[in-house]
Amino acid sequence: MTSVTKEVYLDWYKNMLLWRKFEEKAAAMYIQQKIRGFLHLYNGQEAVLAGCVHAISPKVDKMITAYRCHVHPMAMGLDPKYVMAELFGKSTGCSNGKGGSMHMFSKKYNFYGGHGIVGGQIPLGAGIAFADQYNNKEAVTLCFMGDGAVRQGSLHETFNMAMNHKLPVIFICENNGYAMGTSVERTANHTEIWKLGLGYEMPCRPVEGMRPEIVFQEVKKAVDRARKGLGPSFLEIKTYRYKGHSMSDAQHYRTKDEVKNFKDKDPIDYVLNVLYKKKVLKEKDVEKINLDVKHKVQECVDFAENSPFPLAEDLYKDIYQGDYNFLKE
Numbered sequence: 001m002t003s004v005t006k007e008v009y010l011d012w013y014k015n016m017l018l019w020r021k022f023e024e025k026a027a028a029m030y031i032q033q034k035i036r037g038f039l040h041l042y043n044g045q046e047a048v049l050a051g052c053v054h055a056i057s058p059k060v061d062k063m064i065t066a067y068r069c070h071v072h073p074m075a076m077g078l079d080p081k082y083v084m085a086e087l088f089g090k091s092t093g094c095s096n097g098k099g100g101s102m103h104m105f106s107k108k109y110n111f112y113g114g115h116g117i118v119g120g121q122i123p124l125g126a127g128i129a130f131a132d133q134y135n136n137k138e139a140v141t142l143c144f145m146g147d148g149a150v151r152q153g154s155l156h157e158t159f160n161m162a163m164n165h166k167l168p169v170i171f172i173c174e175n176n177g178y179a180m181g182t183s184v185e186r187t188a189n190h191t192e193i194w195k196l197g198l199g200y201e202m203p204c205r206p207v208e209g210m211r212p213e214i215v216f217q218e219v220k221k222a223v224d225r226a227r228k229g230l231g232p233s234f235l236e237i238k239t240y241r242y243k244g245h246s247m248s249d250a251q252h253y254r255t256k257d258e259v260k261n262f263k264d265k266d267p268i269d270y271v272l273n274v275l276y277k278k279k280v281l282k283e284k285d286v287e288k289i290n291l292d293v294k295h296k297v298q299e300c301v302d303f304a305e306n307s308p309f310p311l312a313e314d315l316y317k318d319i320y321q322g323d324y325n326f327l328k329e
Contacts, residue, residue: 004213006280008054012212013271013281016046018293019071020268022080023243025297026070026087030247034305035087039101040068044242047267048174049075051215052142055223062110062132064125065144067102068174068241069114072144076109084300090307096318097310119145119152122171126158129169129232140226141169142219148179150193159200159234166231170222171197173234174209176241181253194236202234209239210265240265 023041030039042049045068053075056063065072070087074080078094086093087101095105095114104114112128115121125143132139149155150173162169173193177183184191197204203225207218215237222233240262244251275281281289 004054004216006275006278009271009274009278010280012050012054013268013275014289014293015075016050016212016268016271017289018080018296019046019049019074021293021297022074022084022300023070025301026084027243027247029087029301035101036089037100037102038067039087039247040245041241041243041247042068042071044262044266045174045176045209045239046071047212047270048172048209048215048237048239050267050271051212051217052172052219054212054216055219056140056142058110060110060137060139061223062112062128062139062141063144064112064121064128064141065114066118066121066146066149067114067116068146069102069104072114073104073106073109073111076106076111078106078109078111080296081300081303082106085304085307088304088307089309090304091310091314092303092307096314098314098318119149119154121145122149122152122155123158125171126162126167126169126232129162129167130165133165133168138227139168140223142172143169144172144174146179147173147175147177147184147193148182148187149173150196151179151187155196159197159202159232162232163200163202166229168226168229169232170219170226171232171234172219173236175236175238178241178245178253180245181249181251183253192236194234197234202232204234204236207235207237209237210262210267211270212267 020043023043027041029035049071058076063072063076070083074083082094086095086099086104089097091097095103102114102116122143122145125141129141175193194204194206208214218235
């Protein structure tokens with residue numbers, strides 16, 4: 001098992017704390033009606049991205065996900081102020097204020113969305129991997145989805161094609177237990193989602209998603225395999241979201257005791273305890289990190305507040321206009 005250094009744990013703690021506090025601030029801004037529309041928060045799932053990003057080369061590899069997508073571009077290197085500006089609908093946002101909460105994009109940082117259609121990103125993830133394979137690039141694509149998306153027919157079509165072409169893509173199901181308010185148990189006669197890969201003879205397995213080092217180890221194996229030209233893998237990373245599906249979710253489908261039980265397994269607290277045990281941090285160090293994160297998040301809000309909204313004439317920018325270059329008479 002590849003070891004994880006003290007420095008990595010420290011980076012994980014700083015990043016995961018920033019992601020959590022960013023999402024909490026976004027929720028506060030939503031209540032103040034400075035953020036409109038839908039808002040799907042990532043609280044509780046931070047260990048998944050922390051482990052995944054450590055297993056890839058962000059400058060080379062690609063990432064695509066569903067609509068719970070604020071944290072993913074940050075994990076790939078995008079300054080969070082551009083994410084906050086996008087949430088505010090400002091022109092300085094990473095999608096120029098036109099995507100909002102569910103459609104974050106950053107070509108510079110190899111992040112391809114942010115997709116509002118359930119399961120819509122799954123074939124796109126395979127397509128990105130196909131392009132890299134076709135162009136003889138060594139890049140690997142991480143394609144994330146929720147547990148609800150695995151019931152889409154497009155997943156099965158994509159799995160079949162990905163295996164046929166041995167595409168360098170890792171399909172990752174972030175199983176937080178609920179598709180909106182519907183538990184996994186109510187959507188199929190099985191609860192072990194990872195087994196869907198067996199029908200395609202695709203390497204697949206369940207992964208503990210509340211500890212970043214476990215996520216890292218398993219994703220790294222899949223990435224190394226894909227980079228060698230051996231094809232895709234499917235990982236069911238079992239995690240939990242502490243907030244509702246979106247801000248309008250009353251969460252009647254789960255008990256307070258259930259949420260508390262998972263909060264006792266908070267991945268941020270877990271990493272902090274590791275740092276304490278390894279004598280990397282003292283309480284005064286943690287206080288400084290918390291203060292730095294608070295200031296950073298406030299900087300994001302200030303940037304978003306002071307940024308302009310898109311102009312009316314911007315409506316026709318950022319859309320395809322003209323002939324398709326692959327059509328020939």
